[in-house]
Amino acid sequence: MRITTGIGIAWRSMTRNRLRTFFMMAGVTIGICSLTILDSVGENTKREAMKRFKNMIGTFDTVIIRPGAGKTRGMVSLTNVPPTLKFEDAQAIAEEITEVKQVALLQNAFDIDVKYKDRNASPAIFGVSANWLDLRGDELASGYFISVEDTQSLARVAILGSNVVPELFPEGGPLGKTVRIGDVPFQVKGVLQSRGAGPGGGSLDDLILIPVTTASKRLFNRDFLTMLIVQLRDPEKSETAMAKISALLRQRHHIAASALDDFTMTSPRAVMAQVSQMASTLSTILKGIATIAMMIGGAVIMSLMLISVSERRKEIGLRRSVGASRQDILVQFILEAALISSFGGLTGIALGLGGTNVAARIQHLPPIFVLQALEWTAGLSVGLGLVFGIYPAWRATQVDPVKALRA
C-alpha cells in the first residue's frame, strides 16, 4: 500500500465519521492550545518579572547597602529606616575601597505635601547625590539633573518623576517653576523619563528627587541615609568588594566580632538570579500543567481509537479478506491517528496563538510567540497521534477476519 493511498483511506475514514473525528481532534486541540498559551504566559511572566526588577535595581555593576540587619531579601524597604548608615560611611566607602568606582546616596521621606499654586501632590521625596541618575540608569525627559555644585551649595532644586508633572502642572511647562515641598520652595530643574512598573506592580514614577544634602539639612533634618548604591569598577569582583565594604562598615560602626551586621548588602546579580529562578519554576509548572492536558488529549485519542477499532471490526475483516496484510491495517490506523492529531494540533496552535494574544492583553503585556516552542508543539501533536494511535492500531491488526466477517 502506498503512503498516498493510505492517507486517502485515512482521509475518507475521517470524513465518514465526522463526530468521532471532531472529538479526537478536540482532545488534541485542547492539549496543544493550552500548551501554547501556558508556554507563552510562562515566558511572558518571566520576562516581565525580570524587566520589573531591572527597572527597580537599575544598573547591574552595583551593590546596594541598607541600614539594619537583613530583614527582607530582595525588595528594598524605604520605610522605618534605622539611623545607622551615615554620610561619613558613604564617603569612607568611596575613598578607602579601591574596587569602588563611586557611591550614590539616598535619603527619603513619604507623606510630604508638595504644592504648586492650588495644586497638591504627595509623591515620595528622594534626597539623592549627583551621580544617582548615572547609577540608576535613569534618563531625563527634559531639563538638567542635580549637579555636584547643587549638593555642595544645598541648592533648592527638584527633579520631578514623570507622574508628578500631570498632577502639579496639568498645563505643562514645569521647568523653572517653583514648587513647595513641605513649605520649602524648590525650583524645578528637570523631569525624569518614565521607569514603568516595579516588581510589586506599583509605579516608580511617583517621586521627586532633590539634592541629598538639601534634604538632610533643610527638609528632613536627618544625618542618616536610607540606602547607598555602590558602583564597582569590576562587577566580576563583587565578592571581594562586598567583603571589604562589610569589614569597613563593621569597623566604623564598632560591631563586635560575634555580633551581626547592622546593615544589609544586596547584589542585584544575586537578586536577578533568584527572580530568574522563580520565573523558571513558574514556567516549568505551567509546562507541567500543559503536559497533563496533552496526556488527556492522548487518552481521548486512544480511547476513541479503541472504540473505533471495535466498531470497525467488519471493515477490518473485509479489508483483510480482499488482501490487506496486518501491516496494511496497522499503517492505516496509525496514519488516521497521526492525521487527526496533526489537524487537531494545527487547530490548537492557531487557537493557542489567539489565546496568547488574549492572555497577553489580560496581563497588559505584548504577546510573546516562541517560535522554537511552536515547532516542538507541532511535532508533539503528530507524535501524540503516533504514540497513542499505536496500541489501538495494533489491536486492529489482531482482529480475526473470520470472526469479524461472520457477525
Place this chain on the structure above:
Amino acid sequence: MIEVARVGKTYKRGDGTPVAALKDISFRIEKGEFLTIRGPSGSGKSSMLNIMGCLDKPTCGTYRLHGEELSGYTDKQLSHVRAWKIGFVFQSFNLMPRTTALENVEIPMIYGPGHVDRKRAIAALERVGLGARAHHYGTELSGGEQQRVAIARALINDPPLILADEPTGNLDSAGGAEVMGILRQLHREGRTVVLVTHDDAVAAYAEREILFKDGALASDRKMAQFPVEAQ
C-alpha cells in the same frame, strides 16, 4: 487448482477444551469447476471455505492453491494471495458503511495493484448491471444490488477463484436468481467457483457437490449438468 490434503482444524473453546471443526479432509478441485459445499450448520463447511480463502490456517494437513503450498506462508504472503487469487462473496455482503458502491469496488485495488483505477471499477459495476448506481450508498441499494456490488468487488483484481459463503442467504428469490446468474457467468468464463450453501435451488447450479458432516467429508459427487437453465 486446489488440493486439500488431510486437513484438520481444531479450535479451543472458552474453557480450553479443543473442538475439532475439520477432521482429515482431502479433496481436489480442478480449474474451472463449479462446486457447492453443503452440510448442516456446524459441519465445518465455512471453516473449510475460510482455509481455502487464506483467512484461516489449518491446524494440520496441507493446502495447495495453484501448486503453492500455503501453510508456511507469512501474513504478508497470504494477503498477497487473497488480493490476487481469491474473490470473496459473503452472505451479509459486507459492504463498507457510508461508502458508495464505486468506492467499495475500489477497495481491493488498494491491496492488489496498489493504486485505484476508477475506470476499471466502473467497468466492473457495469458488468454486474449496476453502472448507473455507482455513486449510490449501500443503504440505498436493494439486497440483490448490494450483493452484486460485492461480486464486482470480488472480481476487480481478476482472481481465478471465487469463494462464496451463502451468497443468496439474505436475498429474496429474484435477487438470489440474479446473483446466481452472475456466478454462473463467471464460471463459464473459466473461473473456479466454490459455493457454501443450504439452499437446494442454489446447489442445483453446480456441477459437483461436496457434503460435510460433523467436520468430516461425507460425500463428493458429480451433479447432472445444469438442470436449471437461464430464464
